[in-house]
Amino acid sequence: MQMGEPYLGSRPEPMSFDTESVRSDFPLIVDSNLVYLDNAATTQKPRVVLDALRTYYETYNANVHRAAHNLSDKATEAFERARQILAKRINAERPHEVIWTSGTTEAINLVANCYAQSQLKEGDEVLISEMEHHSNIVPWQIACAQTGASLKAVRVKPDGVLDLDDFAALLGDATRIVAIAHVSNALGTINPIQQIIAQAHAHGAQVLVDGAQAAAHLNIDVQALGCDFYAFSGHKMYGPTGIGILYGKESLLDELPPWQTGGEMIEEVRLAATTYQSLPYKFEAGTPNIAGAIGFGTAIEYVDGLDGDSLIAHEKQLLESATAGLNAIEGVRIVGTAPEKGPVVSFLVDGSHPTDIGTLLDQQGVAVRTGHHCAMPLMEAFDIPGTVRASFSLYNRLSDVDRLIETVEKARSFV
Amino acid sequence: MFDLENIKTTFAFFDDWEDKYRFLIDLGKSVPALPTEFRVTDNLVRGCQSRVWLLGEYDTGHNQLKFQIDSDAHIVRGLIAIVLATFDGHSPNDIVAYDIEYLFDELDLMNHLSATRGNGLRALVKRINDTAYSYVPL
Ligand SMILES: Cc1ncc(COP(=O)(O)O)c(C=O)c1O
Numbered sequence: 001m002q003m004g005e006p007y008l009g010s011r012p013e014p015m016s017f018d019t020e021s022v023r024s025d026f027p028l029i030v031d032s033n034l035v036y037l038d039n040a041a042t043t044q045k046p047r048v049v050l051d052a053l054r055t056y057y058e059t060y061n062a063n064v065h066r067a068a069h070n071l072s073d074k075a076t077e078a079f080e081r082a083r084q085i086l087a088k089r090i091n092a093e094r095p096h097e098v099i100w101t102s103g104t105t106e107a108i109n110l111v112a113n114c115y116a117q118s119q120l121k122e123g124d125e126v127l128i129s130e131m132e133h134h135s136n137i138v139p140w141q142i143a144c145a146q147t148g149a150s151l152k153a154v155r156v157k158p159d160g161v162l163d164l165d166d167f168a169a170l171l172g173d174a175t176r177i178v179a180i181a182h183v184s185n186a187l188g189t190i191n192p193i194q195q196i197i198a199q200a201h202a203h204g205a206q207v208l209v210d211g212a213q214a215a216a217h218l219n220i221d222v223q224a225l226g227c228d229f230y231a232f233s234g235h236k237m238y239g240p241t242g243i244g245i246l247y248g249k250e251s252l253l254d255e256l257p258p259w260q261t262g263g264e265m266i267e268e269v270r271l272a273a274t275t276y277q278s279l280p281y282k283f284e285a286g287t288p289n290i291a292g293a294i295g296f297g298t299a300i301e302y303v304d305g306l307d308g309d310s311l312i313a314h315e316k317q318l319l320e321s322a323t324a325g326l327n328a329i330e331g332v333r334i335v336g337t338a339p340e341k342g343p344v345v346s347f348l349v350d351g352s353h354p355t356d357i358g359t360l361l362d363q364q365g366v367a368v369r370t371g372h373h374c375a376m377p378l379m380e381a382f383d384i385p386g387t388v389r390a391s392f393s394l395y396n397r398l399s400d401v402d403r404l405i406e407t408v409e410k411a412r413s414f415v
Numbered sequence: 416m417f418d419l420e421n422i423k424t425t426f427a428f429f430d431d432w433e434d435k436y437r438f439l440i441d442l443g444k445s446v447p448a449l450p451t452e453f454r455v456t457d458n459l460v461r462g463c464q465s466r467v468w469l470l471g472e473y474d475t476g477h478n479q480l481k482f483q484i485d486s487d488a489h490i491v492r493g494l495i496a497i498v499l500a501t502f503d504g505h506s507p508n509d510i511v512a513y514d515i516e517y518l519f520d521e522l523d524l525m526n527h528l529s530a531t532r533g534n535g536l537r538a539l540v541k542r543i544n545d546t547a548y549s550y551v552p553l
Contacts, residue, residue: 353465353488356440359527360490363432371464385487386464414440415489 017310023395025302035366035400040185040213040344040391042235045299049238052298056291064290065264065281079290082297083280089300090230091221092247096279099246099253100288104212105135107231107246108179110283111208112139114256115177122148125174127205129154129162129191130381131184134374136210140179149176156381160187160336167196175205182214182230186373186387187336188319188344190218197226206252212236216393217315217342219308222247234292239299243292246283253279260285311394315343318392318401325405331412335387346373346387349408352415354386360411361388366404417442417500419518426522435523436490443492446499449485460542463535465491471546478506480547484539494527494536502543510547515540 024030025046036044056078062071064079080095087095101107120126126140130153144151152170155163162180171178178200183190197207208229211220216237222230229252233244248256258265258276262285267275276282303311322345326332331350349357358370371386372379379386390404422442429435449458449468458468465488472481482503484495501518502510519525527536 353491355465355491356489360436362526363436385466414437 017307017314017394019314019395019397022306023397026395029395033365035396035403037390037392037396037400037404038367038369039216039393039396040236040389041369042241043216043238043393044395045240046238046302048302049240049295049299053240053291053295056294061291063287075290078294078297079288082293085297085300085304086245087247089220089304090215090247091223093223094250097247097250097253099248099280099283100293101231101244101246102242102289103233103235103244104210104231105233105244107229107244108136108208108210109139110246110259111177111229111231111248111256112143112179113259116143116146118255118257120144120147120149120176123174124149124176125170125172126151127154127167127170127175127178127180127200128152129167129180130156131160131162131187131189131375131378132179132181133185133210133212134376135212136179136181136208137377153377154180156187156189156378158382159338160184160189161338162189162191164192164195168199171199171203171205173203175200175203177206177208179208179210181210181212182220183211183217183342183344184336184375184378185213185344186375186378186389187338187346188213188341188391189336189338190214190340190342192340193227194225201226213342213344216303217312219312228252234296234299237299238302239296240292243289243296245296250279253283258282258285262286264288306394314394315392318396318398319343319345321398321401322390322392322404325401326408329405329409329412332408335382335384343392344389345391346389347408348384348387349412349415352412354388356415357388357408357411360414361404361407364403364407364410366407368404417445417496417503419497419500422497422500423518423521436493439493440489441493442496443489443494446485446492446496447483449483453483454485460535460538462538463491464488465535467491467495467535467539469539469542471543473507473550479504480507480510480550482543486535490527491535494524495539497522497524498536498539498543502547507547507550508552511544511551 026044027047028044060071060074062075064076083098084095087098092098126144126149128140140151155166157163182193193209200207206228209227211230211232215232228249230247235241265277265281265285267277326334326347333348335346354370358368361368369389453470454468458470460467460469465486467486470483486492519528
């Protein structure tokens, strides 16, 4: 890349998966002894993303879509190109079906708000599941409270698999929208969303997929899935914080009223009435996170440059090895044993609280998450105080899993 | 019940995290369990990943605050032992005046007071302070 040019380089050729080379792309990973297993919370960033942010601010920082000057043209071009990269990554039909948001949370809030304003009424039902992240619960609780619609939650079976019989029983002609995680952040369960979408559509309901934990680990094709909305965050897939997307089908997004209002999303303002911009700008009020969008696009290009299938295979190997290792430790119980899982393993150690284990692993240089993982209804359904969660990413290696197992064994000897 | 000087001296000997945490967990085992009837929502200290219950009682005659504290996590119980050694049986004035951060710094346990830790030690200390403050003569 030449300095002074926006990062618009061509897509690198796919290559086969090489953990050591990948690690060297991540400054925080390669320069530390930390075993970072909190990737479901946020991932580390490859150097190309950091460079893209820096290049943007150093060489073509300008507001987008506004000024008639060269710098703004460059910024706008890179910003819109990032949208195209995202659209292509998830196989959206059109780039303007990709709305920039601050993250998954904002994307879900956008849809829930618009539904409350224009789609939901008394007697309608919104269907979620017991395994949802609070981000995919609370916005719907509020939308239901505002409209008199009711919120129903599909049960989760003891092994962490969504109860599809319960789903079929709850789904009805009153169901307006089904909002469901693709992959559970607390359990790792991959939900059969293709089937869920088909069933929901048969009842005339729309489907929002919370893809926060899926986007970095699965190949997403929104057209093949048939979903109406799909949300995910940049920071969980090697991009910057404060940026994410809402994918929505054009016909549905066109129907929805705007959410936030202000500059950028307006075609014409008269005191009597205002007409809105077309998609995607109708949903992007105010100056967007330009650097974030460009950085996110770069992160996607980075992932696109790796071989997707071998990346998935690598993460699967990490998960399987961790699962086998933890199962072999007496007194360790894995919470969430669904046959199809993302690279997340939640567990409990007999006679100790998750925070005890988390603290003792931290002392040994292993970073995991403990607690309820913003999924308190799930913890309540399972009657547990929380879990210890190790979540893997492409730069983790099998020796990180070994370290996890050793440190859990040691922690167990303390309590 | 717990002697703060003793705890400090013992901590001074430790040069690795293992000894320190084994001791902390042992210390926690000597914290008397709170009877189940007191393990109720009203006594829960909010903001803890583990559950922490706190009961404070003021003895007017001796101008002393007596505390009963319990948790469902081992390491937190160890930290509770240190908190009890520091505050239990002291006057509201002394409690309010004491800055426990210095102690945790000295014991190299400051990470447990960090705002992100979520183990509730910070919330516990605040609640003890608030309780003490309400008994400080104006
Ligand atoms: C399943 C799930 N949904 C939603 C979110 C919220 O994502 P963000 O905080 O990036 O908006 C998360 C993040 O932890 C998540 O794991």
